[in-house]
Amino acid sequence: MANLLTGPVIVDQGLTLVSTIQQLPLGTKGRDTAGNEYVYVSGVTSGAVGYACVIDETGAVTLLVGSGAVGPVGVMVSALTASTYGWVQVYGKATIYTVGDVADNGLVNSTATAGQVDDASTVRVLGAVFRAARTGAGLTDAQLVYPTYGM
Numbered sequence: 001m002a003n004l005l006t007g008p009v010i011v012d013q014g015l016t017l018v019s020t021i022q023q024l025p026l027g028t029k030g031r032d033t034a035g036n037e038y039v040y041v042s043g044v045t046s047g048a049v050g051y052a053c054v055i056d057e058t059g060a061v062t063l064l065v066g067s068g069a070v071g072p073v074g075v076m077v078s079a080l081t082a083s084t085y086g087w088v089q090v091y092g093k094a095t096i097y098t099v100g101d102v103a104d105n106g107l108v109n110s111t112a113t114a115g116q117v118d119d120a121s122t123v124r125v126l127g128a129v130f131r132a133a134r135t136g137a138g139l140t141d142a143q144l145v146y147p148t149y150g151m
Contacts, residue, residue, distance in 0.1 A: 016078045018043070018086045026059025026085075036092030039072075043080030050097035050139045051076045051115030052108075052125065053088060054149055061088065063114035067123050070150035075142070076115075089144060096142040098134055106130040108142060110149065125149050 015038060028040040041059050053061035053076060054069040061080070062069045074088025075096050096108070099116040106119030108128035116137070119130060127147035134140040 015087050018078045018084045022085045038087040038089050041088050043084035045082045047080040050095050052117050064110050065114040066112055073147040073149050091144055094142050094144050095139045098140050102130045102134050104133040
């Protein structure tokens, strides 16, 4: 049986830092002072700030695309590329990369562009909603409540 950890844990791996050396066990969870929650993962080819990804049981990620991988979804808070390690956000106020126009309170959906989302497609990311309108591609605010895809 696993032991529970209690109390605050301070880690050396800052939220936006990327490392080529694994600093923590993959899957480690952490919260910031605003209550946002993150998971420590290994990177993926072409990862970028705000890109949505699917987190597998080993702590590896794949970029969210079309009707691809199934599982928990996170949003990259740094450019997690192949052979790097860092954090993805799974809860709270996040900044996510849209492929085009989105509406405030629009539903977050996957697109054919890996890692980028919109509110026009039909394949929904459950537990995520846009919290600001945006014209054109780029970063916009979203609310995450442990989002999942294809489950």
